Amino acid sequence: MAGNKFENTIAAFDAINAEDPHMEIVKGKEMPKELLYGHRMTGMLLDFMPDASETLRLAARCQHIKRWEIPREDYPMDRKGYLMWRTKLKKFHGELAGQLMKEHGYGEAAIQEVDDLLNKRRLKTDPTVQVLEDVVCLVFLKYYFDDFIAKHRDEEEKLVDIVQKTWKKMSEKGHKAALAMEHSEEALGIVQKALA
Structure with missing residues (x-):
């Protein structure tokens, strides 16, 4: 049931x-x-x-x-x-x-x-909330980031800032999953700049 x-x-x-x-x-x-x-x-x-x-x-x-x-x-x-x-x-x-x-x-x-x-209550203390936050970030990076880049192509600083903010919300496991994903060359370039 x-x-x-x-x-x-x-x-x-x-x-x-x-x-x-x-x-x-x-x-x-x-x-x-x-x-x-x-x-x-x-x-x-x-x-x-x-x-x-x-x-x-x-x-x-x-x-x-x-x-x-x-x-x-x-x-x-x-x-x-x-x-x-x-x-x-x-x-x-x-x-x-x-x-x-x-x-x-x-x-x-x-x-x-x-x-x-x-x-997202107790984000920093409840591991389940953190998992959901990681998944939200991963879905964004996998499915929506390239469209976002296309919209803001001439605002690299903004794109780098978005990735840094997204990264801060994620756990170590989330970071590993994000880096293991396939990204477009452009997206990968922005991610690398954000993490430099």
């Missing part, structure tokens, strides 16, 4: 993310952006930590659930606005995930655990 509850909750997360109006093209096929992101998070988590707990697997899948509801443009386009937006998103993701988990039979303890993970 537990497996059922888990699978049904994952399916509920995916059903919501399938409503994302923003699309990405993968292997010539259109896919809703946040649905794709959820699947990439799951894949990366299972590579990085094959024995991840049920709550960690749930948190990875709903990391960006219904993110399009709260657009970045609704907040000031500065550091403060960015942080306000991120705080609002984490709260929103946690509440929505909790609601769906409850509907599918999860109790308060598991719901709280996923909420803590999504809100």
